[in-house]
Amino acid sequence: MGVAVRAVERRMVWDLPVRVVHWTLVLAIIGSWTTNRLGPIYFKWHVVCGCTVIVLVTFRILWGFVGTRHARFGSFVRGPRAVGAYLRGSRAMQAISPGHNPLGAISVVLMLLLLLTQGLTGLFANDAVANTGPLYGWVSGSTSDLLTTIHHRVFFVLELLIPLHIAAVLFYAFVKRTRLIAAMFSGYKPAEQVPPGHEISGSRLLTALILVVAIGGLLLVILRLAPPAGLPSF
Numbered sequence: 001m002g003v004a005v006r007a008v009e010r011r012m013v014w015d016l017p018v019r020v021v022h023w024t025l026v027l028a029i030i031g032s033w034t035t036n037r038l039g040p041i042y043f044k045w046h047v048v049c050g051c052t053v054i055v056l057v058t059f060r061i062l063w064g065f066v067g068t069r070h071a072r073f074g075s076f077v078r079g080p081r082a083v084g085a086y087l088r089g090s091r092a093m094q095a096i097s098p099g100h101n102p103l104g105a106i107s108v109v110l111m112l113l114l115l116l117t118q119g120l121t122g123l124f125a126n127d128a129v130a131n132t133g134p135l136y137g138w139v140s141g142s143t144s145d146l147l148t149t150i151h152h153r154v155f156f157v158l159e160l161l162i163p164l165h166i167a168a169v170l171f172y173a174f175v176k177r178t179r180l181i182a183a184m185f186s187g188y189k190p191a192e193q194v195p196p197g198h199e200i201s202g203s204r205l206l207t208a209l210i211l212v213v214a215i216g217g218l219l220l221v222i223l224r225l226a227p228p229a230g231l232p233s234f
Contacts, residue, residue, distance in 0.1 A: 010188035011199035013098050015068040017208035021056050022184055028052040029115070029162070043131040047122075051223075054119035055216050057112055062211055068200045070099030077109060078102040098194040107165055114154055114161065121151040137227035 031049035035042040064073040076099045078086075086102045100108055123135040125148040136144055172178040183189045 009191050010186075011098075011191050011194040012187050012201070013070050013189045013194055013199065014184060014187040015071060015200060015203035015208075016187065016205060017063060017067065017203060018060075018071050019184055019187055021060050021063075025053065025056045025060075025115075028056060029158075040127065040129065040131055043127070047134060050119050050122045051219060053115055054123075055212065055219060057116045057119065058215050059208075059212050061112055061116070062215075063208065066207065066211075068202070068204055069198070070200065073105075073109070076100040076102070076105045078105060098189060098198050104168070107161070107168070111158075111161060111165065114158055118151060118154045118158065121147040121154070124148075125151045132229040134223050134229060135226045136229035 028049050032046060032053060035046035035049060063071050066072075069075055083102045083106070123133040124139050124144050126132040126136060126144050128148075132144070139147070169180050172180050178193070179189075
């Protein structure tokens, strides 16, 4: 009886692909930041981390259209009126947001777009010394410089947004007593936060695997087709 009672206390919201991508993306971002700070000798690992970010973010964006219920953008991205209602404490709005709430949705979408921009511009960027992104050979030096500037500026925005994201998670954990971190590990939320019938029953792992392999394979082909990259010597 005890096992049965515990089973109905939680309902699954986050599928396994969403959870794996989330935490792997955290590691890839930390890796990108660390290899950048360690200097040019770690540039190759910086590229590896950046390409990992591109694959993960691209997958998450596509999964936002073909993934499970609460992974889809249509289930949590709302307009300004819904965001306002949520901020005013609307119970109706909170009841239909077992996944990301309307306010958190803004952060999620913005983060994904910024990370994708950061990763893609990095492919064409240069450090003005010796290292270039793997697709540098496909653009002119001036275009690479422009994309490098964008790469740097997006990085500064992310340095502000990521701490805000972490602060929001901690606020929900310690003030609102909503265990967002635990849910992103287990996939489950308390039953009172997930209306009956709103839980998911599976993770669609085969579809997710096919997407990741396709995205990673396409990126690998593009990298292999790129002409040799390198800064001109003077």
